[in-house]
Amino acid sequence: MRxxxxxHPAPSERVRDALRAAHLxxxxxxTMEAIAAELHTSRxxxxxxISYAREAGLVEIQVKTPAERISTALQRIQDKHHVTVHVVPxxxxxxxxxxxxxxxxxxxxxxxxxxxxxxxxxxxWGSTMSAVSRxxxxxxxxxSQIVQLNGAANTRTTxxxxxxxxxxxxxxxxxAYVQQFPVPAFFDDPATKQVLWRERSIRxxxxxxxxxDVALFGLGTPLSDVPGHVYTSGYLDEQDFQSLNASHVVGxxxxxxxxxxxxxxxxxxxxxxxxxxxxxxxRVSRRVCVVxxxxxxxxxxxxxxxxxxxxxxxxEATVHGLLDD
Amino acid sequence: MRxxxxxHPAPSERVRDALRAAHLxxxxxxTMEAIAAELHTSRxxxxxxISYAREAGLVEIQVKTPAERISTALQRIQDKHHVTVHVVPxxxxxxxxxxxxxxxxxxxxxxxxxxxxxxxxxxxWGSTMSAVSRxxxxxxxxxSQIVQLNGAANTRTTxxxxxxxxxxxxxxxxxAYVQQFPVPAFFDDPATKQVLWRERSIRxxxxxxxxxDVALFGLGTPLSDVPGHVYTSGYLDEQDFQSLNASHVVGxxxxxxxxxxxxxxxxxxxxxxxxxxxxxxxRVSRRVCVVxxxxxxxxxxxxxxxxxxxxxxxxEATVHGLLDD
DNA sequence: CCTCGGTTTGCACAGATGTGCAACTACCTT
DNA sequence: AAGGTAGTTGCACATCTGTGCAAACCGAGG
Numbered sequence: 001m002r003x004x005x006x007x008h009p010a011p012s013e014r015v016r017d018a019l020r021a022a023h024l025x026x027x028x029x030x031t032m033e034a035i036a037a038e039l040h041t042s043r044x045x046x047x048x049x050i051s052y053a054r055e056a057g058l059v060e061i062q063v064k065t066p067a068e069r070i071s072t073a074l075q076r077i078q079d080k081h082h083v084t085v086h087v088v089p090x091x092x093x094x095x096x097x098x099x100x101x102x103x104x105x106x107x108x109x110x111x112x113x114x115x116x117x118x119x120x121x122x123x124x125w126g127s128t129m130s131a132v133s134r135x136x137x138x139x140x141x142x143x144s145q146i147v148q149l150n151g152a153a154n155t156r157t158t159x160x161x162x163x164x165x166x167x168x169x170x171x172x173x174x175x176a177y178v179q180q181f182p183v184p185a186f187f188d189d190p191a192t193k194q195v196l197w198r199e200r201s202i203r204x205x206x207x208x209x210x211x212x213d214v215a216l217f218g219l220g221t222p223l224s225d226v227p228g229h230v231y232t233s234g235y236l237d238e239q240d241f242q243s244l245n246a247s248h249v250v251g252x253x254x255x256x257x258x259x260x261x262x263x264x265x266x267x268x269x270x271x272x273x274x275x276x277x278x279x280x281x282x283r284v285s286r287r288v289c290v291v292x293x294x295x296x297x298x299x300x301x302x303x304x305x306x307x308x309x310x311x312x313x314x315x316e317a318t319v320h321g322l323l324d325d
Numbered sequence: 326m327r328x329x330x331x332x333h334p335a336p337s338e339r340v341r342d343a344l345r346a347a348h349l350x351x352x353x354x355x356t357m358e359a360i361a362a363e364l365h366t367s368r369x370x371x372x373x374x375i376s377y378a379r380e381a382g383l384v385e386i387q388v389k390t391p392a393e394r395i396s397t398a399l400q401r402i403q404d405k406h407h408v409t410v411h412v413v414p415x416x417x418x419x420x421x422x423x424x425x426x427x428x429x430x431x432x433x434x435x436x437x438x439x440x441x442x443x444x445x446x447x448x449x450w451g452s453t454m455s456a457v458s459r460x461x462x463x464x465x466x467x468x469s470q471i472v473q474l475n476g477a478a479n480t481r482t483t484x485x486x487x488x489x490x491x492x493x494x495x496x497x498x499x500x501a502y503v504q505q506f507p508v509p510a511f512f513d514d515p516a517t518k519q520v521l522w523r524e525r526s527i528r529x530x531x532x533x534x535x536x537x538d539v540a541l542f543g544l545g546t547p548l549s550d551v552p553g554h555v556y557t558s559g560y561l562d563e564q565d566f567q568s569l570n571a572s573h574v575v576g577x578x579x580x581x582x583x584x585x586x587x588x589x590x591x592x593x594x595x596x597x598x599x600x601x602x603x604x605x606x607x608r609v610s611r612r613v614c615v616v617x618x619x620x621x622x623x624x625x626x627x628x629x630x631x632x633x634x635x636x637x638x639x640x641e642a643t644v645h646g647l648l649d650d
Numbered sequence: 651c652c653t654c655g656g657t658t659t660g661c662a663c664a665g666a667t668g669t670g671c672a673a674c675t676a677c678c679t680t
Numbered sequence: 681a682a683g684g685t686a687g688t689t690g691c692a693c694a695t696c697t698g699t700g701c702a703a704a705c706c707g708a709g710g
Contacts, residue, residue, distance in 0.1 A: 015394060020414050022388045027413075027431045032697065038416050042660045047697060053388075061386045063347045063378070066465045069340060088352075089345050091363050106352045140391045357667065367690050372667055 014052065021046050022053035057138035057173075062113065073323045081304045083312050086110055090315045096293050099315055103292040104131030107313040114214055114286055114311070115174060117141040121214040122149045123170060124254035124275070125163035128218025128290050133166040136173035146170045147208045148181035149217070150254040151274035181205050183274045185255050186240075190271040209276055215284045219291055220252040221299040243269055251299025253278065253289075253308055260298060262306030282307050289313070297321050339377070346371050347378035382463035382498075387438065398648045406629045408637050411435055415640045421618050424640055428617040429456030432638040439539055439611055439636070440499060442466040446539040447474045448495060449579035449600070450488035453543025453615050458491040461498035471495045472533045473506035474542070475579040476599035506530050508599045510580050511565075515596040534601055540609045544616055545577040546624040568594055576624025578603065578614075578633055585623060587631030603631055611635050622646050 017039060024030045024038065025046075032050070036043040053059050070078075078085055088106040090099050111132070115121050116139075123129060123146060152163040164180060171178035183202065187193040196202055222244055247267045249257040254275035258264035264278045281287065289309040291300050297318060303309055314322075342364060349355045349363065350371075357375070361368040378384050395403075403410055413431040415424050436457070440446055441464075448454060448471060477488040489505060496503035508527065512518040521527055547569055572592045574582040579600035583589035589603045606612065614634040616625050619642060626647070628634055639647075 015391075019388070019390060019394065023414050023431070026386050026388050027434050028427050029430065031695090038414075043696090044660060044698080045658085047699085048658090051698080058391070059386065059388050061351050061384065063344070063351050063384050065344060066340075066383070067467075069337070069344065089348050089363075102353050105354065106348070109352050142392075356665090368666090369668080369690060370688085372669085373688090376668080 014049075015056070015058075018049045018053040018056065019058055021049040022059050025050050026059060055138065057112075057140060060112065060139075062109070074319070077319075077322060081307070081309070083304065083309050085319065086311070086313045087319050088313060088315045090317065092317055096295075099317075100128065100131045100292040101135075103290060103313065103315050104128065105135040107132045107288075107290045108135040109137055110311075110313055111216065111288065112137050112139050114288060115139070115141070115144070118143045119214060120145050120147060120208060120212040121170070121176075121216060122147045122209055122212040122276075122284070123167070123215075124149045124217035125152070125166050126218050126220060128292065129166055129216070131292075132216070132218075132290055133169040136169060138173045138175075141174045141176060144174055145177040145179055145208070146174070147179040147205065147212060149209060149215070149275055150256075151181060151183040151185040179205060179208055181274070185274055186269075187272045187274070193272060193274070206276075210280065212284055214286045214288060215281060216288045216290070217253050219289065219296050219299040219303055220255070221296050222249055222251070223295075223298055240269065250302045251296070253281065253303060256281075258302050258306050258308075260302045260305065262302055262304075262308075264306065278306055278308060286310050291315070291318060294318050294321055339374075340381070340383075343374045343378040343381065344383055346374040347384050350375050351384060380463065382437075382465060385437065385464075387434070399644070402644075402647060406632070406634070408629065408634050410644065411636070411638045412644050413638060413640045415642065417642055421620075424642075425453065425456045425617040426460075428615060428638065428640050429453065430460040432457045432613075432615045433460040434462055435636075435638055436541065436613065437462050437464050439613060440464070440466070440469070443468045444539060445470050445472060445533060445537040446495070446501075446541060447472045447534055447537040447601075447609070448492070448540075449474045449542035450477070450491050451543050451545060453617065454491055454541070456617075457541070457543075457615055458494040461494060463498045463500075466499045466501060469499055470502040470504055470533070471499070472504040472530065472537060474534060474540070474600055475581075476506060476508040476510040504530060504533055506599070510599055511594075512597045512599070518597060518599070531601075535605065537609055539611045539613060540606060541613045541615070542578050544614065544621050544624040544628055545580070546621050547574055547576075548620075548623055565594065575627045576621070578606065578628060581606075583627050583631050583633075585627045585630065587627055587629075587633075589631065603633060607632050613638065616640070616643060619643050619646055 021035050021039065024035045025032065030038075032043050032046045036046045039046065039049075074085060074087070077083070086106070088103045090102050094102070119141070121144070125148070146167060148163065148167055167178050167180060170176065183196060187196075197206065222241070244257060244267075247257065247269070248259050249267060249269075250260045251258060252275075255273045256264060256270050256275040256278055257267045257273070258278060259267070264270060270277070287309055288311040289300075289303060291312065291314045293315065294317060300312075300314070300318070300322065304312075346360050346364065349360045350357065355363075357368050357371040361371045364371065364374075399410060399412070402408070411431070413428045415427050419427070444466070446469070450473070471492060473488065473492055492503050492505060495501065508521060512521075522531065547566070569582060569592075572582065572594070573584050574592060574594075575585045576583060577600075580598045581589060581595050581600040581603055582592045582598070583603060584592070589595060595602070612634055613636045614625075614628060616637065616639040618640070622643060625637075625639070625643070629637075
């Protein structure tokens with residue numbers, strides 16, 4: 001981020017030109033050559049202007065699936081769980097990394113339809129959110145904010161970066177105010193959490209969380225050979241895992257755990273978690289969940305049972321597994 | 326329009342593939358080459374699939390002007406007349422034909438944001454509407470209809486085609502039911518209109534017009550060297566022109582005339598016109614007006630004064646003329 | 651006035667996309 | 681079964697778009 005000190009043309013000249021070029025290109029179907037003539041510049045500059053327009057979010061492209069093209073099986077899932085499903089096409093041959101990357105990219109674009117000015121979006125962190133954050137499409141919003149849902153991580157492994165970096169990517173993409181949540185992911189002692197939760201600075205964040213318009217999260221899973229980030233990075237010890245097992249936990253949202261029937265209230269670990277109680281989460285008007293890979297299927301079933309999701313973005317193979325219910 | 330009798334692959338196979346290709350192309354930024362590999366087909370087929378997806382309205386592209394980039398002068402106009410202005414960039418050097426064509430194309434795309442399922446759109450006819458109709462972007466809608474606002478023309482000159490052809494283009498683009506209005510543009514005798522207006526078949530159409538959600542129209546002008554279609558194609562005789570002059574008419578919407586102050590109630594010619602009274606038109610919740618060329622400026626001023634417009638699509642040069650008010 | 655660092659520009663090339671055409675396919679007609 | 685018709689496919693080519701690079705440009709110091 002460089003301060004706007006040295007700028008060649010007038011500061012907004014570029015935006016104006018980009019806007020005009022984009023208009024001519026996308027609305028009037030002119031070729032870049034023709035646009036170059038109208039703007040008295042070179043074709044390559046026009047190419048760059050239009051790239052800029054796209055990157056700056058001046059152009060919005062969406063692919064819309066006509067209602068009658070949704071398979072009846074999928075329709076049944078949507079009706080049953082009151083959820084809108086966005087299926088991301090990914091070849092079955094793709095590996096987990098590619099899959100996540102592509103689901104993340106699609107999710108980022110779909111998200112732009114849901115987030116706008118004067119809104120607050122709460123986001124979790126983890127490998128899925130990291131992937132999404134890397135592909136965000138900028139969009140100009142005003143008076144909007146991003147709030148962190150659960151305590152921060154501080155590891156940097158295999159492409160997963162600081163929670164704060166994820167947060168700031170979101171903030172930058174939307175021009176939104178970023179509200180960090182400076183607490184640990186898990187507390188050792190529930191009492192510590194209780195005490196800290198009474199602090200005004202913390203209460204302020206909790207308050208913002210309660211009033212958010214959109215929640216965005218991935219799913220963690222303790223099962224499977226590809227567990228979520230939380231389960232592999234030393235947040236939990238042997239005893240914790242035993243506790244989760246004893247509670248029959250199948251997944252988590254923002255470090256809050258739930259069972260396959262969607263219940264979560266009496267999972268002991270949740271007393272130590274920094275994330276929002278799931279019944280509170282379920283009151284957010286739009287709850288967007290991003291899922292990639294079959295390993296998350298049990299977690300997804302549980303999340304659906306808990307009514308945590310209003311909008312599900314999921315890869316093709318995984319959604320197919322879901323159809324057999 | 327061919328009945329869906331002979332089709333090579335399964336009827337909807339093509340849509341499915343196009344949708345998938347479009348997803349991969351626009352949402353996941355894959356190259357057509359890569360998409361071809363995933364779909365097990367050739368790159369050129371993918372190119373065609375994506376073209377098809379665009380043409381079929383499966384892809385929606387819009388260029389959005391951030392609020393802070395609207396000039397204060399334009400903002401003043403918008404506030405004053407409670408109107409949203411879409412400025413279409415057209416080089417000053419462009420001739421009237423190009424100008425109209427380009428404004429028409431932009432208008433057609435903007436229109437897609439306003440028209441949707443379960444809506445009724447009323448449309449006028451004339452050179453402007455003809456231009457718009459030629460560039461419509463298809464969009465799948467259900468239970469929507471297009472209703473003709475004023476009596477039909479039957480000439481075919483300089484690119485302007487039968488009103489019915491304009492209508493059916495709209496119907497085809499949106500998959501909407503088309504309601505024709507089989508009456509003359511002007512009646513010789515107001516009494517004939519009175520009588521005809523009592524017919525049930527006509528009343529039905531008038532009724533639909535009253536309940537429309539969107540009205541789309543251009544502006545006619547009797548002044549200037551480039552008058553609207555109505556004024557040049559033999560609809561009006563010498564006496565009519567004198568009458569319009571005597572009434573100080575500056576323009577018309579769907580063959581209903583108004584003065585520069587927006588008044589129209591006591592213009593004698595309107596008793597003979599088949600179009601909807603302007604005070605009725607002004608009650609439609611969205612009223613989209615397409616204007617191209619400075620010759621329409623007086624007509625535009627009048628239409629604004631009459632509060633006929635909620636959304637104005639106009640070329641750059643013309644809107645500049647307006648700023649001097 | 652000159653130099654320096656950073657940015658923008660246009661060119662030339664590389665890469666991606668669009669399209670005429672001929673071969674092919676499925677299905678209908680005779 | 682042969683022939684016809686309309687639609688689809690992949691190839692080869694044409695066109696359009698993206699980008700590395702060197703030159704030009706601009707403003708800030710020196």
